[in-house]
Amino acid sequence: MMLVLAILLLSVPLGGEEIRGLRTKVWDGRDGGPIPLFLEEVLVITIPPEERELYAGLELRITVPRKLQGVQGIAGILYRGILPAPSPERRVYQGTRTFFQILPTSTEVVIQVPFPSSDFVPGGPGVFPTPAVAPDDFPLALVLTPVMKGLPSSASSQAFECTVLPLYARKGYLRLRIEGLDDEEIPACAFFIDGKEISYTGDPILLSSGLHSLTIKGPAFSPLEKTFAVEKGKTTELVVEVERAHPSLLFHVPEVAEIFLDGEKIDAAPRELLPITTGTHSVVIKVGDYSITREFEVTENVTYTITLLLDLHIEEPAH
Structure with a gap:
């Protein structure tokens, strides 16, 4: 009865409390491999602020060492809002307990940490879901600690392997x-x-x-x-x-017309866009003995259409 009462008390989320560990280890999102974690060590979990929007949650996979498989009395505790900033030498932190679980007598324990407002629903066979943890609650801290007597004398020298897996949002x-x-x-x-x-x-x-x-x-x-x-x-x-839209010319002239641009004769097929540089240019169009000259100013990103209009005028003599 006393044991049950102790477990229930530990299971209640508490306010800020002191967290003591033998040493600190840090997961910062860059190392995907397992982290060896001994009893009473603190594993601090951080996510860069610019990456938090990508996460729907986290999955913590804890592999139990062979000599402790089947042993009861070890708990996993997750804290949020860890202060001060973690460092390998630091042994004391403040945080708010958000999850407590006696580890089952199995080879692996899976804890899923959902983020609020995500499309991730935690759960599944053998999975322990935690309450939702907001991105502003980081860093988190995981501690594996004995909660019962009777552990093997070698328990403190046995390393659990803890793997932190990002669960990405869409x-x-x-x-x-x-x-x-x-x-x-x-x-x-x-x-x-x-x-x-x-x-x-x-x-x-x-x-x-x-x-x-x-x-x-x-x-x-x-x-x-x-x-x-x-x-x-x-x-x-x-x-x-981006490809700049260079200025261009489009000619509408009779097929027999000759075109001179800046003094050089050019060929301009119907509906063909001819590139041209910005600045002042001159154009001469000749049809037989008839020619006309014009100057014009070219600016960026404009297509200039040059049309030769030939008019026919009939004069009737006065009676």
Whole structure:
């Protein structure tokens, strides 16, 4: 009866309390391998703030050492809001207990930690779900501690293997880089993802996983459209290069006409766009002995249409 009462008391979530450990180990999201964890050690779990939006939760897989399999009296305790910042030398922390579980007499224990407002539903055979933990509750701390007497004398020298697995939400980041634009030109451009205008700052953009469309519009180039895919839990790097819309000429003249642009004869097929540089240019069009000359100014991103109009005038003598 006393043992049951002790377990019930430990199971009640408490406010901030002191956490003492023999030493500290840290998981920061970069190491996916198992971490050896001895009894009374503190495993601090951190996630970089920029990655927390990608998580639906965490899964903690604890492999029980062979000499402790079948042994009762070891509990796993999870704390949130760990202070101060973890370091290998630190042995005392403050945190709020959010989960307590006597480890079953099995070879492996699975604890799932859901995040609120995610599409992840914890549970399954042999899985112990915890209450939801918000991203702001990090760092977390896991401690394996004896709660009963009678453990083998070698228990303190046995290492549990703890693997922390991210459970990703159906989200990912897009890191967009635009080439071919000067910094001062970007404010004049409009950027759209899936038809919705966004601000282009160079920072990662959080999107749902799957296919998306990107549209970029600007005064110095033709509209650019591109389809891209965002992977769940990953950052997609997308580099696009805009092609400037150079000015061009379009001639509507009789087939027998000769065209001279800046003193050089050119061939211009019907409906053919001819590239031209910005600045002042001259054009001469000759039909037989008839010729006409014009000067014009060319600016960026404009197509100029040059049309030769021949008129026929009939004069009737007066009676």
